[in-house]
Amino acid sequence: MSILEMKQVTKKYGNLHVLEQISFDIEEGEWIAIMGPSGSGKSTLMNIIGCLDKPTSGSVKIKGRESASLNKKQLTELRRETIGLVFQQFHLIPHLTALENVMIAQYYHSIHDEKEAIAALERVGLGERIHHLPAQLSGGEQQRVCIARALINYPAIILADEPTGNLDEANEKIVMKLFAELHQEGHTIIMVTHDREVAQCAGRCIKLEYGNIMEIEQLYSPHK
């Protein structure tokens, strides 16, 4: 079953066509990499998939629900229910501990559960660091808190924007291992990356250029 269906998606800012007639489907449990040079439309595509933006035309269905016609409040609700966001710059709230940064996502979703949040941090290997502030954590650890926060509400899709872009090689490996484990567990992952090596971990790679899909490369079977 397709967890995400994009049909003829176009995004224009005035006369500038950022995305042009983009269509593809993503199956549940797939790991998709989106690649492309700067200005190719990757971020816009990510924002539309992540319900942070709407297409000018076309259809976007997430778990069968059309997002293109939703208003701001409904988009927030859909994003809260179905999308887990992982950012290149982690974007943790500086005055909250690792645990509270995870719990805040639960709080905005429904109700926070400390035990569950601790379990999510243990899951990403940060069981000993739950009471640390972001400033007391390394970049890799911050990214893992960000992943724990993305996972905490059991989202249908984990949307990661250059998740290893700000990490050194050692931390990049830890984070990619984590994504691989999540994929193994059946999570659907959509990841924007510049890094060819990172993209190679995905099942399919969508290559964008000038707002068009140039190629969808099948790297391996989605349920390998």
Place this chain on the structure above:
Amino acid sequence: MKKMAMFWLIVARSLYFRKLRSLVVILAIVLGTGVVGGLVNVYYDMSQKMAREFRTYGANLLIYPAGKQEKIELATIDQIPSHLPKESIVGLSPNRYEVVALEGKPVVLVGAWMDQMIKVSPYWKVEGEWIHDRENVEEIMVGGAVAKKYDVKINTVLHLDDKGKQVAAKVKGIVSTGGAEDNQIFANMKMLEGLAGTKHADVVLINTLAKGSELEQAAQSIQQDVSKLSAKPLKQMVNSEEKLLEKIRRLIYFVAITIFITTVLTVSSTMVSTIMERRKEVGLKKAIGATDQGVMAELLVEGGMIAMQGSVMGMLFAYCLSQLIGHIVFQSEIAFRAVIIPWTLLGSLLVMAVAFFLPMRRVMEVEPAIVLKGE
């Protein structure tokens, strides 16, 4: 309940994280509301304090015979107090002026209620002592010029003569005012009545806390209801009192408005930079599912907490400031008015509301996709 606990945790952590910035805002509110609250408190108390202060300048209401009457019957004096606001009379004394002879030369003898004269004319400079007993017919007070002319000292016994009838009296005090009093002799009404053999007054001098329109009304009321009496406020005194109070009132309004605007600007500029710094945080919260209203509630409660702390400390500051002003200016305590409390609180919240308005609007327009964009 659990959700509220998380809400307060978010607010408390944020306030603690920005404690220095919050402190600056709190201090600005403390100073702003404190100074305004203190001034308003002083203003409320000032009317009474000033009225008492002005009463040291002497009588402000003069009662004199109406129409063709030449004298005031003493019995009518008892009717006067009921026409003035309750407990507003500081001093009241009938005055009677008779020319008597002192060492064969004419001098004006003023008969009065000497126990009241200290209240009616507290500005007199007295060498020796005042006469505090209305029944005292053995002592007198002498004007400075008379004392000089006749080489009168304290305890000198003077012999006053009214058409052959004589009385001897000891000088208890020498009065200096720089005015007509310096050429007069003051004795209790009872002594003058004994000397002259008749009972009446020429005028009644009243020193009252009533002022402005209140005093005008009292004068009219006396004139209408007490036959044979006319009354008039001593305009110069009343007007200068009113004018001074009006000037002080305007000054307080001006200072209060200026301080309010300065506080709003200080708090606004701090809040703008604080909130604009938090655009990413707001964007993130929206991205992970917070509604605009939810984020706004967090920021408003943070602002409200700062305003509350500022207003509580501002009230204490207002109290201390009003006491300081009271001691420096009036040499007495200023009563703290409960009405200041809601006004200070409201003022602080208003400062925060105005200071929050612009940055809040801009922060609510934050698009997560834009502020969270990777580099």
